[in-house]
Amino acid sequence: MNKESTVVSADQVAEYLRQYPDFFHEHLGLLEGLSIPHPSGTATSLLLKQLELLRSSRHALEGQFNDLLEIARNNDIAIIRMHKLSLALLEATTLAEIVANLNEVMAEYFLTDFVAVRIIKQVSNPTVNNLFIAPDSEDLVPFLKQLASNKPKCGRATLAQAKVLFGDAATEVKSCAIIPMSFTELDGVLAIGSRNADRFQQSMGHLFLIQMSEIIGTRFIALLSKTDVG
Secondary structure (H helix, E strand, C coil): CCHHHHCCCHHHHHHHHHHCCCHHHHCHHHHHHCCCCCCCCCCCCHHHHHHHHHHHHHHHHHHHHHHHHHHHHHHHHHHHHHHHHHHHHHHCCCHHHHHHHHHHHHHHHCCCCEEEEEEECCCCCCCCCCCEECCCCHHHHHHHHHHHHCCCEEECCCHHHHHHHHHHHHHHCCEEEEEEEECCCCEEEEEEEECCCCCCCCCCCCHHHHHHHHHHHHHHHHHHHHCCCC
8 A cells, every 4th residue: 555545635525524433432632633613703603612612611620630640659768758758767766867867868869958946945965966955945935936836937047047957068058847736645846948949938838747756755754764864
C-alpha cells in the first residue's frame, strides 16, 4: 500500500460522519479541539454554548483533580516524614542520642537547617549542653508570651529568642517555627530554623507542627523518666 492511499479526503470524512451520526457521542473529547461554524453568523447557537460550557467544566474538573493529586502527594510525603521522625526518636536510648537523631532526621527528611529543644527544668549536672533551661532563668523571658498562649509561632524569631535557641548561629536563622511543648511531665520549647526567609511564614498551619512537638515531647518524657539528670 502506498502512502497516498492512506490519505483520507474531506469528502470521505463527511460521508463517514453521515453514516455514523453518533460518532461524537462516543468521542466527546474530540469536540474540544474542533472549530464548528454556525450559519447564524456572529450569533452563538445553543449547541456551541453548551460545548463551551462543557469545555469549561471539563477543564475545571481536571484542575480540581490535579489539585487533589498534589494534596495526596503532599500527604504521603508528610506521613513518610513523620514515620522517619518516630523511628529516629524510638531508636534513641539516651538524651544525647535523641538530640543527635533529631538533628539528623530533621535535616535529611524535613530539609531544615537548625533544630533546638529547650526543656524547662532545673538540672545541676546536665549530660547534654543547652538542653535545659531553669524555670527562673532570664533565657525564658523572650518566650513567656508564647508559652502562655501555647501556640506555635512561625516567621522571624526575635534576636533574643534566636540567641537562646540557636546560639552562635542565631543570625543565620532567617525564619523558624517555635512550638511550645506543654505536658504534665514536661514543659519546653521546640524550634525549627531555616536559612530561607520564606520557609516558615505566619500563614502556615499549626496542626503538623503541634503533632511533631507531641511526638518529640513524649519521647523526651520517656527518656527523662529513666535518666537521672539531677
